[in-house]
Amino acid sequence: MNLDFNRRLSIAPMLDCTDRHERYFLRLISKNILLYSEMVVSTGLIHCKDTGIFLEHEDCELPAVLQLGGSYPNELAEASKLVERAGFNEVNLNCGCPSDRVQNGNFGACLMKDKNLVADCFKAMQDAVSIPVSIKCRIGVDEFDSWEFFRDFVGTLADAGCRIFIIHARKAWLKGLSPKENREVPPLKYEFVHKLKAEMPHLNISLNGGIKTLDQVEEQLKDLDGVMVGREAYENPWFLRDADERIFGSTDTPVSSRKALLEAYLPYVEKEFAKGTPATILTRHLYGLFTGLPGARKFRQVLSQGAPKTKDAAEMLRRAMDFVVEE
Numbered sequence: 001m002n003l004d005f006n007r008r009l010s011i012a013p014m015l016d017c018t019d020r021h022e023r024y025f026l027r028l029i030s031k032n033i034l035l036y037s038e039m040v041v042s043t044g045l046i047h048c049k050d051t052g053i054f055l056e057h058e059d060c061e062l063p064a065v066l067q068l069g070g071s072y073p074n075e076l077a078e079a080s081k082l083v084e085r086a087g088f089n090e091v092n093l094n095c096g097c098p099s100d101r102v103q104n105g106n107f108g109a110c111l112m113k114d115k116n117l118v119a120d121c122f123k124a125m126q127d128a129v130s131i132p133v134s135i136k137c138r139i140g141v142d143e144f145d146s147w148e149f150f151r152d153f154v155g156t157l158a159d160a161g162c163r164i165f166i167i168h169a170r171k172a173w174l175k176g177l178s179p180k181e182n183r184e185v186p187p188l189k190y191e192f193v194h195k196l197k198a199e200m201p202h203l204n205i206s207l208n209g210g211i212k213t214l215d216q217v218e219e220q221l222k223d224l225d226g227v228m229v230g231r232e233a234y235e236n237p238w239f240l241r242d243a244d245e246r247i248f249g250s251t252d253t254p255v256s257s258r259k260a261l262l263e264a265y266l267p268y269v270e271k272e273f274a275k276g277t278p279a280t281i282l283t284r285h286l287y288g289l290f291t292g293l294p295g296a297r298k299f300r301q302v303l304s305q306g307a308p309k310t311k312d313a314a315e316m317l318r319r320a321m322d323f324v325v326e327e
């Protein structure tokens, strides 16, 4: 099993956000960040006639991880095989999402209450593939929020053979809070993640939740193996600009400006639009790129109003860029 690719900085799985277009776009900013897919429900994947809808990606997106949601070991094993065959570097099991839809399917964060089932799921997945299987979880759920509960959950999975954990460092309330509130209201407890790494140093531990700057990433990496960033990477992708140099020690020249980044993205837009991908899908991830700069609002406006009806997505994107004053 190859555990070697670098997990120092990863981009969180985000439904309706980290699709293959967003991953392609982020890869243009950093060659080294680890990219997670949106969650794919295992039942849907294995019964889907065209699995490409979920699994299609460009080689340049790699290293990339596909996240599965599910709680039937057999289905998760089947789905993991498809993920491996498609070329992803790792498959991840979602034990952190608190949405009603996910709870109704008995997966996501509610799985934290059944560590033995999660261990069975993990084992079935890992037995089915030779790529690593990782777990993304919270530090607790509902009233199960003690250190002992959290340590026991991770310990059970570690005993089952899991070595890679991504911890969203707040608990989830399964009733009464929306998924959005569940990303904001329960307090962050980074100390749980640090204590875990100190007690179980053989595990590869990434911290997730509330990280917004590369300074914060560097601070966490003093003690942990990795940091995962979600919303900031989506809403303000330019913060990743120096990631290759600062986090991965790469000497490659980073992309020189936001407009240069979009220039690099344009051929992809042309190619995908010609294949029939809607302009809205290709440009919705770009809204936050120029935040704070003169013309940023107009940029967003041209994209949001123009994309549904444009006949030339690349031309529209060029036109939108012209409104922004970068320096």
Ligand SMILES: Cc1cc2nc3c(=O)[nH]c(=O)nc-3n(C[C@H](O)[C@H](O)[C@H](O)COP(=O)(O)O)c2cc1C
Residues within 6 Å of the ligand: 012, 013, 014, 015, 016, 017, 038, 039, 067, 094, 095, 096, 097, 136, 168, 183, 208, 209, 210, 211, 228, 229, 230, 231, 232
């Ligand atoms: C729009 C959105 C969709 C999300 N979808 C998923 C998902 O599919 N799977 C998952 O494990 N977490 C999902 N999350 C949670 C993120 O992966 C991450 O744990 C959370 O946003 C906290 O990290 P952050 O503070 O850096 O954003 C989602 C978050 C957002 C904002």
